[in-house]
Amino acid sequence: DLSPAELRDAHKDAFQLDTPVDPTNFNRRQHLYVVGNAANEALIDAIVYWKSQKLSVEFLPYHIYDVGGTRYFEFFSFPYDRHRNPSAVKGVLFDTDRSYDEDAIWEMMEKSRVAAYGDAKHVVQYLNRGDIIFFYHKGVGLVAAGEVRGPVKQDGDEEQYREVRFSTPVSNRQEGLARAMPASEITTATGRDFFWARTIKVPYLDREEAQKLVAELNNVLSTDT
Template sequence: FAINPDKSHIIPENVLYWVKFLTEIENNRLKLSACKGIMFDTNISYSDTNESEMLLGNKIAAYGDAKRYIDSFRKDDYALFYSKGRGIIAVGQIVTDTPTEVADEKYHSVRMIVPEKFNGDVKALPALSPNEIKTILKRNFYWASTIKTPFLTGVQVEMLIRELKKKHI
């Protein structure tokens, strides 16, 4: 099933409550001062250009109603660019203290870690599939959201970076 503002009625309210409740508990276990990793949807369902714009522009961005999710990031957090149907295609680290908002877009600037160089061809980028992510981290995630929860620790992000870099060789 999927969650978006138009289809939120698909999931029973009591199920949504527990998903949000347990996610908050898990996320609160991360030290507030420590960096975290957030798998963030690249908006491919709504735009075929946002992924390449984000990677070429060294930013993690959200548009329209989803702009509020950018506020989840803090400086030094990891942004894991999650492409629907493929998985994690890139990883960067937040370098700005506060997000920038321009028209219908809100974003943080990132220092790209993987890929180190990007030529603009998003389809050519290797990806870590949801199944690979679950196998590497030995856990599952709430995939049907702009932000995949629970958030990741720095150690978990490093494991994913290592595996994604192997695919770039």
């Protein structure tokens, strides 16, 4: 079990807060998330009814699908769509894996790829051709965006990647990261709260939301300092 101080620090890191939340502010309001199959219409109808009765509840549906003989388990993004096509273009905030390798970001930028490493390398398999990827650098923010162009490839034993075509300006190793969109601005621009502690930072964005964020990010990265 975590001590109050450890819980406060873990919460700060998970949500990329500038300052930790006072322990007395935890659990002031309770919110129920119900995890269920996206095809369970009876459950969805029940949750719609509960929400109409002012119960603080949200449905987190999942689906299981097969791609090339491999099965995948995926949660929908909010607001959920009962009939969402798993192959539909989505926007994904993808971590540059700074904790694994400080220079991983430069490999991605220089080689035009989105990559994952070590125990998390399989997460690139959750991406589809055409998905819009936002490169999130821990402690900095969004530093680039691009479109997935190629299949999953292996680079050694510890890396899997997909090729991307960048849709924004890209920083280089020599100049470093001069501009970025921090977590607070991402939340404001999308109206979403993301789970920052994961390599893939759910929820996903739909195509329209992703394209809007690309435009916002281009404005940030193109601004002279």
